[in-house]
Amino acid sequence: xxxxxxxxxxxxxxxxxxxxxxxxxxxxxxxxxxxxxxxxxxxxxxxxxxxxxxxxxxxxxxxxxxxxxxxxxxxxxxxxxxxxxxxxxxxxxxxxxxxxxxxxxxxxxxxxxxxxxxxxxxxxxxxxxxxxxxxxxxxxxxxxxxxxxxxxxxxxxxxxxxxxxxxxxxxxxxxxxxxxxxxxxxxxxxxxxxxxxxxxxxxxxxxxxxxxxxxxxxxxxxxxxxxxxxxxxxxxxxxxxxxxxxxxxxxxxxxxxxxxxxxxxxxxxx
Amino acid sequence: xxxxxxxxxxxxxxxxxxxxxxxxxxxxxxxxxxxxxxxxxxxxxxxxxxxxxxxxxxxxxxxxxxxxxxxxxxxxxxxxxxxxxxxxxxxxxxxxxxxxxxxxxxxxxxxxxxxxxxxxxxxxxxxxxxxxxxxxxxxxxxxxxxxxxxxxxxxxxxxxxxxxxxxxxxxxxxxxxxxxxxxxxxxxxxxxxxxxxxxxxxxxxxxxxxxxxxxxxxxxxxxxxxxxxxxxxxxxxxxxxxxxxxxxxxxxxxxxxxxxxxxxxxxxxxxxxxxxxxxxxxxxxxxxxxxxxxxxxxxxxxxxxxxxxxxxxxxxxxxxxxxxxxxxxxxxxxxxxxxxxxxxxxxxxxxxxxxxxxxxxxxxxxxxxxxxxxxxxxxxxxxxxxxxxxxxxxxxxxxxxxxxxxxxxxxxxxxxxxxxxxxxxxxxxxxxxxxxxxxxxxxxxxxxxxxxxxxxxxxxxxxxxxxxxxxxxxxxxxxxxxxxxxxxxxxxxxxxxxxxxxxxxxxxxxxxxxxxxxxxxxxxxxxxxxxxxxxxxxxxxxxxxxxxxxxxxxxxxxxxxxxxxxxxxxxxxxxxxxxxxxxxxxxxxxxxxxxxxxxxxxxxxxxxxxxxxxxxxxxxxxxxxxxxxxxxxxxxxxxxxxxxxxxxxxxxxxxxxxxxxxxxxxxxxxxxxxxxxxxxxxxxxxxxxxxxxxxxxxxxxxxxxxxxxxxxxxxxxxxxx
Numbered sequence: 003x004x005x006x007x008x009x010x011x012x013x014x015x016x017x018x019x020x021x022x023x024x025x026x027x028x029x030x031x032x033x034x035x036x037x038x039x040x041x042x043x044x045x046x047x048x049x050x051x052x053x054x055x056x057x058x059x060x061x062x063x064x065x066x067x068x069x070x071x072x073x074x075x076x077x078x079x080x081x082x083x084x085x086x087x088x089x090x091x092x093x094x095x096x097x098x099x100x101x102x103x104x105x106x107x108x109x110x111x112x113x114x115x116x117x118x119x120x121x122x123x124x125x126x127x128x129x130x131x132x133x134x135x136x137x138x139x140x141x142x143x144x145x146x147x148x149x150x151x152x153x154x155x156x157x158x159x160x161x162x163x164x165x166x167x168x169x170x171x172x173x174x175x176x177x178x179x180x181x182x183x184x185x186x187x188x189x190x191x192x193x194x195x196x197x198x199x200x201x202x203x204x205x206x207x208x209x210x211x212x213x214x215x216x217x218x219x220x221x222x223x224x225x226x227x228x229x230x231x232x233x234x235x236x237x238x239x240x241x242x243x244x245x246x247x248x249x250x251x252x253x254x255x256x257x258x259x260x261x262x263x264x265x266x267x268x269x270x271x272x
Numbered sequence: 273x274x275x276x277x278x279x280x281x282x283x284x285x286x287x288x289x290x291x292x293x294x295x296x297x298x299x300x301x302x303x304x305x306x307x308x309x310x311x312x313x314x315x316x317x318x319x320x321x322x323x324x325x326x327x328x329x330x331x332x333x334x335x336x337x338x339x340x341x342x343x344x345x346x347x348x349x350x351x352x353x354x355x356x357x358x359x360x361x362x363x364x365x366x367x368x369x370x371x372x373x374x375x376x377x378x379x380x381x382x383x384x385x386x387x388x389x390x391x392x393x394x395x396x397x398x399x400x401x402x403x404x405x406x407x408x409x410x411x412x413x414x415x416x417x418x419x420x421x422x423x424x425x426x427x428x429x430x431x432x433x434x435x436x437x438x439x440x441x442x443x444x445x446x447x448x449x450x451x452x453x454x455x456x457x458x459x460x461x462x463x464x465x466x467x468x469x470x471x472x473x474x475x476x477x478x479x480x481x482x483x484x485x486x487x488x489x490x491x492x493x494x495x496x497x498x499x500x501x502x503x504x505x506x507x508x509x510x511x512x513x514x515x516x517x518x519x520x521x522x523x524x525x526x527x528x529x530x531x532x533x534x535x536x537x538x539x540x541x542x543x544x545x546x547x548x549x550x551x552x553x554x555x556x557x558x559x560x561x562x563x564x565x566x567x568x569x570x571x572x573x574x575x576x577x578x579x580x581x582x583x584x585x586x587x588x589x590x591x592x593x594x595x596x597x598x599x600x601x602x603x604x605x606x607x608x609x610x611x612x613x614x615x616x617x618x619x620x621x622x623x624x625x626x627x628x629x630x631x632x633x634x635x636x637x638x639x640x641x642x643x644x645x646x647x648x649x650x651x652x653x654x655x656x657x658x659x660x661x662x663x664x665x666x667x668x669x670x671x672x673x674x675x676x677x678x679x680x681x682x683x684x685x686x687x688x689x690x691x692x693x694x695x696x697x698x699x700x701x702x703x704x705x706x707x708x709x710x711x712x713x714x715x716x717x718x719x720x721x722x723x724x725x726x727x728x729x730x731x732x733x734x735x736x737x738x739x740x741x742x743x744x745x746x747x748x749x750x751x752x753x754x755x756x757x758x759x760x761x762x763x764x765x766x767x768x769x770x771x772x773x774x775x776x777x778x779x780x781x782x783x784x785x786x787x788x789x790x791x792x793x794x795x796x797x798x799x800x801x802x803x804x805x806x807x808x809x810x811x812x813x814x815x816x817x818x819x820x821x822x823x824x825x826x827x828x829x830x831x832x833x834x835x836x837x838x839x840x841x842x843x844x845x846x847x848x849x850x851x852x853x854x855x856x857x858x859x860x861x862x863x864x865x866x867x868x869x870x871x872x873x874x875x876x877x878x879x880x881x882x883x884x885x886x887x888x889x890x891x892x893x894x895x896x897x898x899x900x901x902x903x904x905x906x907x908x909x910x911x912x913x914x915x916x917x918x919x920x921x922x923x924x925x926x927x928x929x930x931x932x933x934x935x936x937x938x939x940x941x942x943x944x945x946x947x948x949x950x951x952x953x954x955x956x957x958x959x960x961x962x963x964x965x966x967x968x969x970x971x972x973x974x975x976x977x978x979x980x981x982x983x984x985x986x987x988x989x990x991x992x993x
Binding site for chain 2: 076078083084086089091138210211212214215218219243259260262263264266267268269270271272
């Protein structure tokens, strides 16, 4: 079967992505969108930020352009650059420029990872000007009312280098995400993977054990995403202890003793 | 061809040197008679070890030589060496007599070796058991070695025997540890200690009552474990079965027992149910306790609990009053008021309410705090307090929920007395709170375990003119240093001819066109890219503060530090400064001037100003301590620079070859952990010993002390570029 190739701004999410609201984040996002306010999603990794964005894109019927930021990502990666084609230079829009032109939702994932010069292009888009200056072509693009900027960041990294500057964060409506409480988290796992309720609740219990170890040997506990991974493996017939080991313990730590300790915890549960 | 065995005379000759017979009057003939029967390889092995032990004590070496042949029959060489080193370790810690007894009691060592081979050793397993215990919900527990040979808990720490060797395989023995941890955790978590045991302990037949109580409570706790940790419960049952089989114990359960078992296994059963069942059973009905159950230490439990409950209540109520204050101020006003400040409405302290989302009485579930009907967001440390209180009472008692009123803020009596490191020599607590490090004995070819007692001390800042004078004095030098180092700073660099990039590289493009026109292939490297080279350097400066630096060496050292700190600030490299000195292994003092994460400010400068010469230079222990610090720092380059004025030298035996070899070993350990060491010294003789310690290229000798400030910065530049 041949897969379909689409331009990012033409890609609309058709089926509803499953998202279980924890609080009133959906209403707040919709309100911010109506008022053309940019949104900042805070929360630990794997707690559902990206899924939430997919869900909102589906709800608002806008294409979602996601940029996973990394430490080499520069402003021109976002805005665009000249390329050479047949003896001439051609301007090619970056993902941010595409979103602005087409009224898409642009989601900059883990924005603190990007290089500092990216803030230069984010700032004028994130306040009431809503414009994207394109220095190299000498243009300014006005954002359409449908355009929405969302960024995410994980405050858990706690490194001075990886902190969001006040001038940036004070332009956004902030939504805080956290792992859902036990019952809800089990429901999410069941819905995502179709495993039985008992295994799901044991998985959640295991996740809580690892989250209790945050700070005493672990940087981060098991995220909901990892639980879903483990549950999917279990659903395929892998034994729960092995699934926890491969999908959870080994994913969150390289420390041999810690891995054994987590293995002991999971084998105590299942 | 096998070499010829040594003759009795030859052996005596070697032993005479080892035993220093002229002074010790030891007769070498007897051990020689024994050793002469061995092959040459064994002879060499025995004589080598005897020599190494004689570096510690001749008498001990003699005992070893006498017993060595017997030992070689009983164990392999590796174990014989371990046996010899255990005795020298004992000598270090306890003296000659206990060391001799290790040698004499060869049989018991062989037995212990066997236990060690199949047993599980707490020291080795604690790195797994501790996170395991902390991963189980509830209070964050600690694990420690039990002074008695059984497991127990005082409700904050789980005490486990040093070695468990009940079962045949070490894996099974580890499981015993794990089961013990879970079982003792269950005692704390499921409220075994929520009642008073006075009646039980004061009863006439208290021993029988306790035995019954223990058996019944085990049923209840195992049922709890079955619900919470089904996997472990399965393992525990298997373990129990195995242990019973090993002891040939048969378990018969009477009908009465089974009915009680059913009663205590329901999820609503509490400690009170256990106590109520006591009169219902006979002593004979109780099964023998199982390997992982451990024992009770009621006195310790009561003592620890009383202290904790009072303390946590006080802390919790103060936390509540802060929460109340915050919610009244609407979270906007200053919340970091002084502790002594009164809450606004202090007639009646506000009362909080607790709601539990979880119906399950046994687990803490989700507890929420409410104030006047509104939910209060609870910070993590308060959550931990709540969990701990919940574990003690099974609820948050109503009297805990009144926020602390005015005058109830005195936490002093709950704070543990912090010993002042500077009072060490005034009192009796030499080793309390200090860190212990091994030291290498090159003669013994082995470490002295926990030999050096290291303490970190603070230097009082002195705000004098030293810093400004130094900066003024070296104004010109500083200017050029700043210039040099600014160039080094990780700036954005334009990389040309890249495959991907921000902009088109016109030069490359023109060339490419020329290539195409002339029929050659066009390159795809047509872009320019800004690249930031980041310095990821962490450096710790270890400064000799020994008495010999007194006078202008010390001054030059301090001046160098000021200048180097200035340039390090420009570079943005993380750096720490520590001074070191001490007298004997019992008193190694590391003076903190700047920790790696501290900001370089006036206080740090004032501390540099007050670096005074102290006592001696024992280097190994400080290098080991700093290596441990480095291991907690993430950096691609880790640099340890020592500023010194001479050889390692201390009041006791730490001089000459011994000191040099220990320092060398410590540097080797540091190197193993990826730390680059460099030494800057003003000792003119340093060329004789520094290459041996640091390696040929890792040191600089500065002939003129006045040059030190300039050289130090210069050397640093060379090292990191």
